[in-house]
Amino acid sequence: MADLNKGIAAKLWDALTITVERFNTVIRQHDKSTFLGYADVKVDATAAVPGLVFQLRGIECKILKGVNHIDMPSEKGADGKFYPRYFPQTAEFRAVLTTAIFLNAGVLSAVETAKTQAPAPAQGGASASNPFNA
Numbered sequence: 001m002a003d004l005n006k007g008i009a010a011k012l013w014d015a016l017t018i019t020v021e022r023f024n025t026v027i028r029q030h031d032k033s034t035f036l037g038y039a040d041v042k043v044d045a046t047a048a049v050p051g052l053v054f055q056l057r058g059i060e061c062k063i064l065k066g067v068n069h070i071d072m073p074s075e076k077g078a079d080g081k082f083y084p085r086y087f088p089q090t091a092e093f094r095a096v097l098t099t100a101i102f103l104n105a106g107v108l109s110a111v112e113t114a115k116t117q118a119p120a121p122a123q124g125g126a127s128a129s130n131p132f133n134a
Contacts (some may be wrong), residue, residue: 003091004091004092004093004095005091005131006061006132006133007132008090008092008097009131009132009134012092012127012132013096013099013100013130013131013132014094014130015043015045015047016043016044016045016047016096016100016111017042017043017045018032018041018042018043018044018097018100018101018102019042019044019100020039020040020041020104020106020107021040021041021042021055021059021084022039022040022098023037023038023040023060023104023106023107023110024037024039025037025041025064025106025110026107027110027113027114027117028108029114029117031063032064033064033065033069034062034063034114035061035062035111036061036062036063036085036107036110036114037060037061037097037106037107037110038058038059038060038061038108039058039059039061039070039104040055040056040057040058040059041055041056041057041059041090041097041100041101042055042056043051043055043056043097044055046047047080054109056072056086057073058072058073059071059072059073059097060072060073061101061102061107061110062109062120063114067098068098068102069098070094070097070098070101072083072084072085072086073085073086077083078119095132096132099131099132
């Protein structure tokens with residue numbers, strides 16, 4: 001993935017309203033990651049493009065090697081490999097989406113619960129102000 005351009009991420013942060021509509025906590029500890037659960041997210045871009053609102057369902061939230069991480073739902077292809085149904089095509093949108101999801105109270109609660117269950121420290125959370133302004 002390309003390097004993150006904080007200027008682009010800051011503009012996306014200001015242009016989008018990202019809301020976790022529902023979070024289903026399912027904490028599972030693994031060797032290098034902690035699975036936290038599934039998020040349904042509404043992305044509202046009407047401030048930039050009137051009428052552009054969409055829903056993303058089943059985003060997997062996890063702590064991977066101590067870093068907040070999201071994965072999109074996937075399906076098995078004809079070749080037997082798994083492929084995401086949808087995904088951010090830029091590092092900036094992925095970073096904004098991840099940050100917004102990890103600001104949600106339900107996700108933060110799952111992070112805190114996972115910390116008490118995990119032998120390795122889990123990281124999480126972010127500031128509600130634009131985290132991409134340097």
